[in-house]
Amino acid sequence: MSLKLRNALIGLGIAVVAVFLCYSCVAGNYNTLVSIEEEVDSQWAQVENQYQRRFDLIPNLVATVKKYAQHESDVYVQVSEARAKAGGVTKIDSELLNDPEKLDQYQKAQDSLGGALQRLLSITENYPELKADKNFLALQDELEGTENRISIERKRYNDAARRFNTKIRQFPTVLMANNWGFKSKAYFTAAENAKTAPKVEF
Numbered sequence: 001m002s003l004k005l006r007n008a009l010i011g012l013g014i015a016v017v018a019v020f021l022c023y024s025c026v027a028g029n030y031n032t033l034v035s036i037e038e039e040v041d042s043q044w045a046q047v048e049n050q051y052q053r054r055f056d057l058i059p060n061l062v063a064t065v066k067k068y069a070q071h072e073s074d075v076y077v078q079v080s081e082a083r084a085k086a087g088g089v090t091k092i093d094s095e096l097l098n099d100p101e102k103l104d105q106y107q108k109a110q111d112s113l114g115g116a117l118q119r120l121l122s123i124t125e126n127y128p129e130l131k132a133d134k135n136f137l138a139l140q141d142e143l144e145g146t147e148n149r150i151s152i153e154r155k156r157y158n159d160a161a162r163r164f165n166t167k168i169r170q171f172p173t174v175l176m177a178n179n180w181g182f183k184s185k186a187y188f189t190a191a192e193n194a195k196t197a198p199k200v201e202f
Contacts, residue, residue, distance in 0.1 A: 029173045033182050036164045040185055043157040044097060047188075050150040051086075051110055057146065058083050058117070061139045065120060068130035072123050075116075082116035085109050097161075103186040117143070154188045161185035 062079055065072070086109040097103060121140065124130050131137075165184045168177040 025172065026176065029176060030180060033164075033167060033173065033177065033180070036160070036167055037182065040097065040157070040160045040164050043153065043160045046153040047150070047157050050146055050153050054113075054117075054143065054146045054150065055083065055087065057139060057143055058113075061117075061136075061143065062120070064133060064136045064139060065124070065130060068127045068133070069123055072120075075120050075123060079113075079116040079120050082109075082113040086113040097185050098183040100186040103188070107188055114147070158187050161187055 058079065062076060066076065121143075124136075167173055168182050168184060
């Protein structure tokens, strides 16, 4: 084999290895971003599921409370209005997770509904018969469990969003992420009144 041919084969081998390494790097980063973004979307679906569960519990809860506390109409109006407002943004396309303003709007509607529910539940102190009603107690337990799951799923969503946002800012992924259309995800934040714990007694 001539020296010229051998050098050509070595050069070709180096070029093939370089192309393969470059392809592996690009494909690996792209596939990783797709996987992490799917994880974010999956966690977002879990957040939505829990908010929907809470949304669905409200009519039964209000109907049960109304049987015993008919004179609390202003509270029912607040819950109804907050539920209607939250219902308008119950489902958000996962593409809008790239928009912090839209997520903030969603969060405010849900926080408003949560506050209205706290006011509804706080009136039970005035109605001992209501506090003893089995249907009410079961609904209250379901609602408390749902609120806990909402908190857990929001944290999991934030964790997944943080992993994704970190990945698209790391080198060399940052060089490719924008070209591929990957944008940072918005986070859930603590409610403005979260620093002061609500005093609600059941």
